[in-house]
Amino acid sequence: MTSGPLQRILFAVYIVVFFLYLLGPLAVMGISAFNTPQYPQVWPIEGFTLDWFSQLFADQDMMYGLRTSLWIGVLVVCISVPIGLAGAIVMTQIQPRVRSAYYLVVVSPVLTPGIIIGISTVVFWREFTTLTGTRFLYDGIILTVIGQSSFISAYCMLIILARLQRFDQAQQEAALDLGATYPQVFRHILLPFLQPALFSAAILAFLSSFENYNTTTFAILSDKTLTTVLAGRVRQGSTPVISALAVIIVVVTVVGAIAYELWKRRADAAAGRRLRAAQMAEENELAGTAEPAAA
Structure with a gap:
């Protein structure tokens, strides 16, 4: 052979x-x-x-953990994406000689084990809330959101930074020369350009929060999320109820990925049509200007 x-x-x-x-x-x-x-x-x-699906929806602990995980995931997205956006913008604005040190600092939470992040979050906020008299902030959901956001925001920054590095600074300079303010440039030029990266960062942040276990198991305190409930159930022995939950998660993920791909293709096609229309309008304008000159 x-x-x-x-x-x-x-x-x-x-x-x-x-x-x-x-x-x-x-x-x-x-x-x-x-x-x-x-x-x-x-x-x-x-x-x-289909009994395992009905038993899944009748399981109060599982449903409570699911609602908690969804709530935490939404809060993590609301915190991590703006922090990641700010970190990416700062990365492009600081001097090149300090950029490596800044990058090392903002990415270091990704390299830190989740167990360390969870324990340190609990210890720090326990002492902080005790000294400041804000004991009501010492809550499992709040600590979990803070602990997860500390490293998920770094993921968001990397995604946004990859998109931001392709941004043409001439657009920003042209808008400023025409009288636009920095908030107007950020809102009308930079944010539309970063929209795909922001959406991707939000999806990644939510999924990373939803499936996180190492940080969550320490920061959640006496509360529980879906991952902690599943971990306890698996220790007792797996049942088809967990398989039913896995099927639902896979179906939702696949449907969401297909919907996003269809939306992205439609948006790209619309952008292509607008670009071609603008080019045709520019060509017609040039042709109309050339005819009187030739006459």
Whole structure:
């Protein structure tokens, strides 16, 4: 056997093993969510049922944890995206000689273990709220939002920075020369340009918050999120209810990704049509100017 066919066979085997490793657990959970046995089982299929989904929605702890996770995720997005945007703008404005040090400082939370962030958040805010008399701030949800935002905002900054580095500063300078103020330039020029990055950063921040466990398990105190509830259930033994939850999360994620891709393509097509219309208008204007000159 020559090296060409051998390489193709090895590549095909690698692709099959890779997708089995990637999608195998999802297939197992997807099938077990509709199978009747009490323990997650793929084969034999004893019957089709939707009871595990009804039990999921009837599980008060699971639903409470889900609502808490959604609420925390929304708050983390509201905090992390503006902080990431500010960090990215500062990165492009500071002097190049201090840019490396600044980058190291703002990205360091990403390199810090989540357990350390969770414990340090609890310790710091316990002492701070005690000294300042603001004990009401020592709450599991508030601490979790603060702890998660400390490193998720760095992810948002990196996404926004990648987009911001392609921004043409001549647009900003032209607007300022025409009399626009800095807030007007930020609102009407910079924010529309950064809109795709802001949306992507918001999605990443929400998903990172929703699935986070290491930081959350310490910062949440006596409260609970979906990840902490699931961790406790898995220790007691997995059930098809967890498989039903996984199916719902996968379906929502896939539908959301498809909807975003369709929206992005439609927005790109609309932008392309506006660009072509502007070019045609400019060509018509130049042609109209050239005709009187020729006459």
